[in-house]
Amino acid sequence: MSKLFSSITIKDLTLKNRFVMAPMCMYSTKGDGHLTPFHFLHYNTRAVGGVGLIIVEATAVEPRGRITHNDLGIWDDAFIDGFKQLTSEVKSNGAKIGIQLAHAGRKADLPGEEIIAASPIRFNDHYQVPKEMTKEDIHTVIKCFKDAALRAKLADFDIIEIHAAHGYLINQFLSPLTNKRTDEYGGSIENRARILVEIVKAVREVWSKEKPLMVRVSAMDFKEGGNTVNDIIEIIKLIKDDVDIIDCSTGGVVSDAKINAYPGYQVKYAEEIKKATGLLTVAGGLVTTPEMASEIIDNERSDMLFLGRVLLREPYFVLNAAKKLNVDYSWPFQYVRGK
Ligand SMILES: Cc1cc2nc3c(=O)[nH]c(=O)nc-3n(C[C@H](O)[C@H](O)[C@H](O)COP(=O)(O)O)c2cc1C
Numbered sequence: 001m002s003k004l005f006s007s008i009t010i011k012d013l014t015l016k017n018r019f020v021m022a023p024m025c026m027y028s029t030k031g032d033g034h035l036t037p038f039h040f041l042h043y044n045t046r047a048v049g050g051v052g053l054i055i056v057e058a059t060a061v062e063p064r065g066r067i068t069h070n071d072l073g074i075w076d077d078a079f080i081d082g083f084k085q086l087t088s089e090v091k092s093n094g095a096k097i098g099i100q101l102a103h104a105g106r107k108a109d110l111p112g113e114e115i116i117a118a119s120p121i122r123f124n125d126h127y128q129v130p131k132e133m134t135k136e137d138i139h140t141v142i143k144c145f146k147d148a149a150l151r152a153k154l155a156d157f158d159i160i161e162i163h164a165a166h167g168y169l170i171n172q173f174l175s176p177l178t179n180k181r182t183d184e185y186g187g188s189i190e191n192r193a194r195i196l197v198e199i200v201k202a203v204r205e206v207w208s209k210e211k212p213l214m215v216r217v218s219a220m221d222f223k224e225g226g227n228t229v230n231d232i233i234e235i236i237k238l239i240k241d242d243v244d245i246i247d248c249s250t251g252g253v254v255s256d257a258k259i260n261a262y263p264g265y266q267v268k269y270a271e272e273i274k275k276a277t278g279l280l281t282v283a284g285g286l287v288t289t290p291e292m293a294s295e296i297i298d299n300e301r302s303d304m305l306f307l308g309r310v311l312l313r314e315p316y317f318v319l320n321a322a323k324k325l326n327v328d329y330s331w332p333f334q335y336v337r338g339k
Contacts, residue, residue, distance in 0.1 A: 002294040005327045008303060010212040010244055010280060013158050015052040015096055015304070018297050019318050020247075020282050022308035023055040023100040023161065023216075025071060033060065033073025035082040040089060046311055047093035048332050050318035053304070054095050055161055055247075056086070058102035058168075061144040064115060065103030065169065074101065074148045083155035091156075094332065098159035100216065101148050101203075103141060105169025106130040106178070107252075116141075118173045119180040124255040138185060138195060141169070146202035153207055159245075160207055162199060165218040166252030170196050174217075174235060175253045177226045193235045200239045214245040214282070219269035222250065222257040229269045233276045246273050247282040247306065261285070264292060270302040282306050290321035 005017050021043075028038045043054055059072040066073065073079060083099070090097040106117035106127060116137055117130035133141070145162070152160050164170040172178040173195045179186045185194050200215070207213060217236070219229045227235075236246055248270035251259050263286045270283030283302030287293055288310045296302055310317055322329035323339075331339050 001327050002298055002325050004294050004297045004305070004325070005322060005329055012210045013096060013212050016094070017050070017052040017318065018304045019051045019053070019293075020284075020304050020306040021046050021051045021054040021311055022284060022306040023057045023163075024308055024312070025057045025067060027068055027070040029070050029072055031069045033063070033066070033071065033075070033079065035072065035086060039072070040086060043086060043090050043097070044093050045315045047090045047095035047097075048335070049311075049315040050322070050329070050331075051095050051307075051311070053159070054090055054097045055159075055306075056097065056099040058100050058163055059148075061101055061103055061148040062141070064108060064110065064113060065105070065141075065144070066108060066110060067104045067168075068109050074099070074151050075144065077151065080151050080155050083152070083157070087156040087158075096158040098161055098214065099152050099155075099157045100161040100163050101145055101152070102163035103144070103169035105172045107168055117169065118178055118186065121178060121180070123167070132181075135183070142195070142198050142202050145199045146206055149203040150206040153211075159212045159214055160203065161214040161216055161247060162196075162203065163216050164196055165216040165247075165249045167218070167254070168252075170199065171218055171253055174232075175221055175227050177221060177223060177254050189231060189234050190238065193238050196235065197238050200242045204242050212244040213242065214247055215239065215243050216247040216249055217273075218250050218252055219248050219266070219273065220250045221253045222259045223254050226253060226257075229272050232269075233273060236273060236277050236279065240277055240279060243279065245280045245282060245304075246270075246277070248273055248302075249285065263288065264296070267296055267301055274302060280304070284308065290324045293321060294325055
């Protein structure tokens with residue numbers, strides 16, 4: 001049987017298979033950051049479809065950290081009840097569920113509102129010039145991540161993913177292309193990683209050691225002078241003791257990056273990160289067939305696999321993959337006659 005369909009235990013969490021639904025913004029709130037019926041339908045459908053772990057889309061830890069006005073939020077205790085309902089439903093449909101805690105930084109598309117970043121450089125002409133963060137701003141954002149993590153715990157999420165990828169706020173500090181600071185938060189790798197290290201530590205204060213913590217990274221900036229996978233490995237080593245899993249993506253830091261995206265193009269970075277850090281990994285990106293998925297996991301190139309757009313097209317991808325790979329996989333009892 002393909003290892004894709006084998007369980008994996010990470011701290012207090014056991015996943016029934018290696019399929020992870022990638023976080024994907026649905027821009028479907030009513031502008032208040034709250035879940036809507038669409039979110040319940042969307043995530044529960046993938047749970048019924050057999051995904052082992054669902055990662056809820058980028059969820060803003062403070063209002064100015066939203067990518068758009070229609071992003072999900074977790075900046076207030078008023079969000080806990082809705083998420084608690086969602087985690088309870090998704091779990092009853094057979095999947096585990098995590099949340100991606102996020103801050104957009106300079107990639108916040110919030111016209112008329114002040115946006116913040118490591119340095120006052122805008123992403124492109126469409127975006128505002130962000131305000132360079134003061135130390136006080138940095139401490140505020142770290143506290144926002146910590147408070148959000150506590151809310152995630154109270155809402156019964158199984159895992160937290162910290163969004164340090166795709167050129168959003170944390171990534172803006174990590175990359176020398178977007179971080180031109182001269183204080184202790186800029187310059188050397190250690191300085192650029194400082195905000196991530198402090199966020200991870202703050203999150204761990206409320207998210208107990210027994211629970212898995214995951215960080216999503218952009219392993220490559222794909223631009224000269226930017227981070228490469230070797231820089232990212234050095235950064236991961238600084239958080240390694242507090243983190244269990246690295247979710248490996250790439251890009252998004254600058255608008256003129258040169259990306260050659262072909263099927264599975266990011267998987268090799270997960271492989272390198274896994275080897276160099278010993279942490280568990282989630283790989284993915286343009287993985288669209290059961291055969292590709294099984295090649296990655298069965299050859300131990302990654303421990304888990306994320307699926308994004310293919311799950312938008314095919315919510316039952318996992319169940320169909322089992323059939324295609326001749327795995328006798330248990331279906332939701334309501335759907336057994338469709339097997
Ligand atoms: C509609 C959409 C929304 C996305 N939103 C997020 C997000 O909230 N957080 C994140 O880290 N990545 C986000 N991504 C990137 C995906 O998680 C994933 O890395 C990407 O789609 C590549 O995987 P795929 O080829 O399987 O789709 C988004 C992608 C799509 C298509």
